[in-house]
């Protein structure tokens with residue numbers, strides 16, 4: 001089994017005993033409400049999804065990640081995991097003290113040991129991580145809206161209750177155990193925020209020809225309007241796996257996190273997160289985690305030429321088409337037939353068929369998957 005990033009799987013979930021003690025202490029702590037998306041990162045930190053991080057990053061790590069694509073320790077890292085507050089909120093919080101972190105219903109979910117309060121440059125964050133400042137980029141918009149002070153320090157999660165799609169959510173510890181139980185010594189992680197079309201299937205099957213197992217790991221959380229809803233993506237994948245995948249070589253779980261659409265920088269995060277789940281390999285396709293043409297089509301593959309020490313083997317794949325001459329899905333570069341024989345497969349095309357309530361052709365989407373997608377009145381965000 002591959003070691004987690006930094007060597008040790010972080011676990012910041014309180015024991016039952018500690019939970020009781022901390023809940024008692026929390027009554028007198030200052031409180032801070034986490035919005036639903038930061039709450040997801042809070043869980044990710046607690047479960048070791050972001051190993052070796054034990055909490056929201058301190059200034060040294062923040063600046064090192066933004067500027068150098070690594071933690072202050074030198075370990076590869078590409079997007080800082082932050083907790084932002086207003087200047088007024090920050091003023092009332094004391095360094096070295098504990099803060100009770102609550103959800104939006106004011107229920108205490110965990111504790112932050114406040115180590116640092118610091119300001120940061122939004123412009124530098126945008127320039128280095130997103131490489132653009134255009135506010136129509138949803139990730140840039142996210143940075144633009146961030147509050148001016150960041151809180152850093154280790155966290156503790158009080159409840160081990162998996163608030164998002166618990167039936168499909170496995171922690172890194174649990175996926176590692178599953179891979180081991182299935183005797184998968186090499187596993188390729190697959191990142192997605194979409195319902196599966198034939199192109200995704202082709203790539204996942206190509207990975208299966210190289211490794212023991214594939215780990216399909218869709219992002220669950222705030223997305224851009226027009227993306228498929230989380231429950232639709234989950235149901236579509238269940239149908240695909242049930243009908244077309246080897247059960248003992250396929251593992252499915254969801255990852256609650258907000259997409260940042262940071263292209264290459266996000267691809268590096270995706271690889272590290274899958275490594276923490278036990279993946280030896282990570283699949284990076286065309287325009288991985290990109291949006292609106294901001295990043296080169298293969299920039300998310302090329303960044304791994306510079307950021308080499310993720311410890312994950314990157315499987316780089318190019319565009320897939322359905323070829324009428326070959327009578328199957330193909331990587332375009334692997335087939336001698338031209339564009340006139342190729343049916344172009346794309347998520348945009350699939351969304352168009354579904355939004356018109358039309359059955360997509362089998363070149364684009366498996367009928368079992370299409371039926372699921374068409375069964376929803378409103379399948380889009």
Ligand SMILES: [Zn+2]
Pocket residue numbers: 323324325326327330335336337341
């Ligand atoms: Zn062909």
